[in-house]
Amino acid sequence: MTTSSSSSSRSRRSVYGVPTKCWCGKGLIIWASETKENPFRRFYRCEIALQRKSESHLFKWEDEAILDEIKMVDAKISDIVHDFQSLSKSVIEQLDSHKNWMMSLESDLMSKLNEHFEKQNQAVDEANRQPIVPGHNFAAAVAIVGTIAWMYWKFL
Numbered sequence: 001m002t003t004s005s006s007s008s009s010r011s012r013r014s015v016y017g018v019p020t021k022c023w024c025g026k027g028l029i030i031w032a033s034e035t036k037e038n039p040f041r042r043f044y045r046c047e048i049a050l051q052r053k054s055e056s057h058l059f060k061w062e063d064e065a066i067l068d069e070i071k072m073v074d075a076k077i078s079d080i081v082h083d084f085q086s087l088s089k090s091v092i093e094q095l096d097s098h099k100n101w102m103m104s105l106e107s108d109l110m111s112k113l114n115e116h117f118e119k120q121n122q123a124v125d126e127a128n129r130q131p132i133v134p135g136h137n138f139a140a141a142v143a144i145v146g147t148i149a150w151m152y153w154k155f156l
């Protein structure tokens with residue numbers, strides 16, 4: 001009696017992995033096949049299916065169900081590995097872009113600091129040079145005398 005082979009192809013289309021319930025709602029039991037083609041091969045089937053053989057109930061070989069489960073776990077693992085790889089790639093890219101940004105910020109800051117110090121040095125140089133020029137002192141003296149004269153006329 002080949003209960004299995006005919007329903008096997010049908011169940012393979014509708015159920016993937018280890019089945020938990022039959023289409024009729026009954027729980028599944030693991031039976032051992034007694035056919036010549038599949039001696040002692042274990043399969044899932046509900047009790048009603050064995051009583052009413054004309055009805056269509058779920059059938060699934062146990063080894064195929066377990067193989068499905070292993071494939072699903074494998075697919076999940078490869079999904080996780082893929083997710084992890086793309087995540088670590090994006091983290092590395094972000095870190096790289098942050099590093100580039102920091103480096104450009106640093107070089108900007110350094111060039112601004114250099115500019116600032118150069119200006120300061122120039123100002124110091126000019127300030128050091130100026131007192132040597134006699135005209136400068138004279139002009140300052142004239143300004144001070146002028147201010148004093150103005151205050152003298154204003155308040156007296």
Ligand SMILES: [Zn+2]
Pocket residue numbers: 022023024025026046047048049057058
């Ligand atoms: Zn059933």
